[in-house]
Amino acid sequence: MSRVNVVKEFIIENFLFGEGEPLGLDTDFFDKGIIDSTGVIELVDFLEKSFGISVDDEELIPQNLSSLQKIDVFLSKKLAQKVV
């Protein structure tokens, strides 16, 4: 499964309880109310565990986390850093 699909599946399972329909690549989680404050913690916890990365405090911003696309770009960056 592609990286973005792993994240998508987690979000559908965990925040939408199986209802995948509203979730596009650029759907804004905060604008659509898909993820709330507690949800961000769950999401970051999932990303750290699943991809073996560590998310810094200053990285907890909507620009990195507010849609599948943004998460994908963020993960590419983090995983590239890891390799280096």
Next chain:
Amino acid sequence: MCGISGIINLAQHQPISSNVLKRMVSIQNHRGPDESGAYIDDHIGLAHSRLSIIDLSEGTQPIHNEDKSLWIIYNGEVFNYPEIRQELVGLGHKFYTTSDTEVILHLYEEKGINCLNDLNGQFAFAIWNSKDKTLLLARDRVGVLPLFYTIQDQRLYFASEIKAIFSNRDIPRTLDPESLDQVFTFWTTLPGKTVFNNIRELPPAHYMLISPNGITVNKYWEMNFGSDKEIFNKKTDDLVNEISDTLTDAVRIRLRADVPVGTYLSGGLDSSALTETVKRKFNNNLRSFGIRFENKNYDEGSFQNEMVNYLGVDHSEIVISNDDIAANLEDVLWHTEKPLLRTGPIPLYLLSKLVNQSGYKVVLTGEGADEIFGGYGIFKEAKIRNFWSKYPDSKLRPLLLARLYPYIFKDERLNQTLVAFFKSGIENPDDPFFSHDIRWKNTGKIKNFFSGQIKDSTKNYNSYSELLKLLPDNYFDWDTVTKAQFLESLIFLSNYLLSSQGDRVAMAHSVELRVPYLDHRVIELLGKVNSEIKINGLNEKYLLKQVFKNRLPLNIINRWKNPYRAPIHRALLSNNLNLIKEYCSEDELKRTGLFEHSKVMKLINKLERIDKASEFDEMALIGIISTQIISRIFIDDFKYDFDESDKFDLFFDYRSVNEKLTNAV
């Protein structure tokens, strides 16, 4: 306080049996365990169960006028009845009791429907005019007391509680998908609706006339926060004094009773101010009652203790555990008669039990102060978001939200993502629901759990459009905070706070609540005050604090306002999986057809896995379980049992043919 019920024939004569009325009385007997009474003629049957509070010896209902042409059954209290009675005596009216009930009847005789404008109180009543065959049903201005009705087979049935209507086997009992849509948006149904098909609520400040010419429903009072005449734009000592005097008088007349009156004391500003007023001005031997929580996240014990010591009241409290929440949920839903998205009513249900066991029937409570004086976080949230909307790219303006919700913003790392959450809708500050849209959209996501069948039947339904129809004409001229105050009062106050968390769980243990902050004089006075003064900067209930700043400890005046909440996640999952097994099994969910099993399982599995549930997950959990329980106890497994040998203490039988001869059923 009491329970009322009745049946009126809308077309041809159908005999009304006393047993049908007995059943209606019996099933809501908790509202009035002291006495019962009935009136039946060829057109109507009226029944009453009484909780005696004023005129203990003679106030048995139904009560009639001098020539027995007018009959009343009445649930409630009119607090200014001694003054009205004096006027009526001056006009020649003769009274055979000292009750407030008889005063209403004679006032109606004198003024007709305009009598409602003179009543200061909380009530739901029925007056039958046997001469012109007209029935009047009326409800108090803010809906402290309930009144439901339905029309079936050319008969109108009405009662204080829906279960009394359902005690007639002919009445169909089904859940209304549109009402469920409302509950899972606004946290409760909109005024007029119940969760059951065809069962209507008479909205607050409305009356209904059922005459041979037809049925009309009208409003007699408006909760007007945006009155454009005589607006107070600044805080003056005169204004603070006027509020103080009005509040004191609202408390004074609410202490009128022939039984002792206590107060609920939580340690918050509203109940502290109320308890101070009663103790210091009227009753030095005051009894107060409060709730504590085992779970420290919910407990307000330190503030409560501070007030108890400060005032020297005789205080009793109950301590609520997680198990108490789960163990009493089904009983509480039998009383609320609608699903819950909160567990707050359960501790109040147990508190009224303590009040009852302490020998008390009446307590004053602080409900309404947040709505009227501007106390809720959502008002301040609206104010901040409105301020932010003028410069949507501002980095600083949204950070005011952190001052408002420190418990949400406590993890500073999340500030920016939280700001993104609150930014939703910021571009449209003129939206009529700007203040509440985030909350309602977030709640509305629970509708994703609905079964295909429920989704299908609500796909063309829009609860926002329904709400738009209920807004007053000048609503759109009001400022954001005033609009928010109105929405909160229209929906949450009458249909949740005063009912599910108020009257219904108090009357479950035969306890009457009285709410001085909702005296219409207080509402009308504060309706004239600019919202900028009510919430001064971000200082909520500023005027109430001004009134009490020298009368309460500074700790209480300046304390951070915590919303009253009770546990959900840990109460329903860790300690008590039985409710979930019992009501959310695949078979049960299939049977009710309300929710999709696979999604409900995903939610429960997630909640079992995680330590801290989000507000959304908790609301979904309690919302789904409570709807399942409502469906079981009111639809599939409704208990009709009642003791047929019960006799009315007072029975006026004016039927042309006695039922013993006709065996009417």
